[in-house]
Amino acid sequence: MEYTSTRGQSKKLSFSEAVAEGLAPDGGLYVPDSLPDISGSLASWEGLPYADLCFEFMKIFADDIPEDDLRGIVRASYLKFDDGRIAPLSKLDDSLYMLELYHGPTLAFKDFALQLVGNLYEYFLSLSGGKINVLGATSGDTGSAAISGLLGKKNVNIFILYPEGGISPIQERQMTCTGASNVHPIAIRGTFDDAQAIVKQLFGDLKFKAEWNLSAVNSINLARILAQCVYYIYAWLNLPKGERADVRFVVPTGNFGNVFAGRLAGMAGLPVGGFRIATNRNDILWRLFNSGIYELSKVSPSYAPSMDIQVASNFERFLYYFLNRDTAGVREVMEAFKRDGKWVFKNFDPGIFSASRMSDGEIAEAICEVNKKYGVVVDPHTACAFKELPKEGTKVVLSTANAAKFPRLIEKTLGFTPRSPSLEALMDREIVKETFDADAGKIRSYIEEKGIR
Numbered sequence: 104m105e106y107t108s109t110r111g112q113s114k115k116l117s118f119s120e121a122v123a124e125g126l127a128p129d130g131g132l133y134v135p136d137s138l139p140d141i142s143g144s145l146a147s148w149e150g151l152p153y154a155d156l157c158f159e160f161m162k163i164f165a166d167d168i169p170e171d172d173l174r175g176i177v178r179a180s181y182l183k184f185d186d187g188r189i190a191p192l193s194k195l196d197d198s199l200y201m202l203e204l205y206h207g208p209t210l211a212f213k214d215f216a217l218q219l220v221g222n223l224y225e226y227f228l229s230l231s232g233g234k235i236n237v238l239g240a241t242s243g244d245t246g247s248a249a250i251s252g253l254l255g256k257k258n259v260n261i262f263i264l265y266p267e268g269g270i271s272p273i274q275e276r277q278m279t280c281t282g283a284s285n286v287h288p289i290a291i292r293g294t295f296d297d298a299q300a301i302v303k304q305l306f307g308d309l310k311f312k313a314e315w316n317l318s319a320v321n322s323i324n325l326a327r328i329l330a331q332c333v334y335y336i337y338a339w340l341n342l343p344k345g346e347r348a349d350v351r352f353v354v355p356t357g358n359f360g361n362v363f364a365g366r367l368a369g370m371a372g373l374p375v376g377g378f379r380i381a382t383n384r385n386d387i388l389w390r391l392f393n394s395g396i397y398e399l400s401k402v403s404p405s406y407a408p409s410m411d412i413q414v415a416s417n418f419e420r421f422l423y424y425f426l427n428r429d430t431a432g433v434r435e436v437m438e439a440f441k442r443d444g445k446w447v448f449k450n451f452d453p454g455i456f457s458a459s460r461m462s463d464g465e466i467a468e469a470i471c472e473v474n475k476k477y478g479v480v481v482d483p484h485t486a487c488a489f490k491e492l493p494k495e496g497t498k499v500v501l502s503t504a505n506a507a508k509f510p511r512l513i514e515k516t517l518g519f520t521p522r523s524p525s526l527e528a529l530m531d532r533e534i535v536k537e538t539f540d541a542d543a544g545k546i547r548s549y550i551e552e553k554g555i556r
């Protein structure tokens with residue numbers, strides 16, 4: 104299978120090449136050049152354990168990796184989960200389910216992709232004998248999940264930028280208390296978008312990128328998107344057969360990686376009735392899907408910090424398919440949006456997407472209400488999903504983090520502190536980080552000082 108850039112001006116790559124490349128040289132994101140049809144395979148995937156399903160799916164896309172090697176990589180990636188089902192589907196109510204995506208080592212859904220990406224990198228480097236510096240920006244959970252995926256791996260250094268004060272103290276500890284010498288957490292005086300802009304700028308400097316063998320793990324990486332398709336298929340296969348005809352996935356959304364993965368699974372043949380994009384007060388996507396106007400506004404910190412994003416990087420992948428793979432059209436929209444901070448779609452048709460948004464007050468209320476109604480404790484990101492649930496079909500809410508990652512808010516709303524032994528163990532460890540202004544030059548110098556090559 105070949106992978107092509109959403110902007111159509113880079114050469115097509117194999118899976119391994121596209122994963123190593125991250126952002127395409129023309130500024131676009133890699134997508135499969137043609138989509139397989141998995142609908143005929145679903146019956147034979149019935150009942151597969153998670154890692155086996157993941158292997159069956161990934162081998163279609165990662166077809167330049169020998170199958171035995173890929174099987175080993177995939178199996179190793181789901182060993183650190185604390186539930187043997189990996190992504191348990193729990194029933195909350197009639198036609199309402201919750202897909203628990205928080206059983207990985209950092210207790211958020213990003214582990215699904217980043218444990219796999221860490222093992223893929225290690226594998227590629229063992230073949231090539233090369234060294235890489237991984238560079239990414241995080242609004243909270245990506246950084247800790249990336250670090251967990253790459254922790255102590257040979258020939259990899261990892262630099263993760265995050266907004267200082269913009270992530271929860273536990274998230275910060277997950278990144279800064281690892282004790283691993285290949286991990287370099289960097290607090291930026293600015294927002295997540297500032298951090299992401301620095302990452303984009305450094306990747307855009309092709310000479311610097313080549314010199315330091317920079318690689319991305321943020322949600323633009325193709326392997327992450329593909330790995331995330333798997334739990335949509337797994338959820339669908341774990342629903343009672345009579346409830347699979349019209350499945351509405353409700354997805355707490357920030358960078359659009361998670362919901363786009365679902366969309367990709369749908370385009371590849373998984374029967375999906377709809378996607379609900381659940382946002383917090385940073386509602387650019389809510390506004391787009393309700394008005395057809397894609398317009399930047401300021402990022403404002405919320406109770407759901409991993410969704411405090413305005414410019415969703417995976418939006419470009421959505422756009423590519425939305426415009427029927429018209430790469431010139433993608434370039435036009437992305438350039439205009441970069442220039443004007445706004446694009447108005449004519450006759451915008453949201454298709455099977457809809458969107459909701461929640462203020463902080465509503466998030467707190469939802470945490471209480473969900474607890475009262477269904478007896479579960481949800482984190483503030485998952486809480487956003489419970490606004491205006493779709494009326495029709497089987498609803499599957501994606502629960503993206505363990506509530507124990509947000510003890511203060513849960514304490515405030517429910518009056519008790521959810522506990523997690525693995526998080527409590529972090530509290531006694533030393534924090535190791537650097538703090539910089541939002542200045543790409545400073546970060547570049549730091550990488551030159553601490554990177555490997």
Ligand SMILES: *Cc1c(COP(=O)(O)O)cnc(C)c1O
Nearest residue numbers: 244357358359360361409484503
């Ligand atoms: C990253 C994250 C999200 C947003 O996911 P995207 O793929 O960026 O849309 C939602 N909830 C949690 C807990 C996250 O860590």
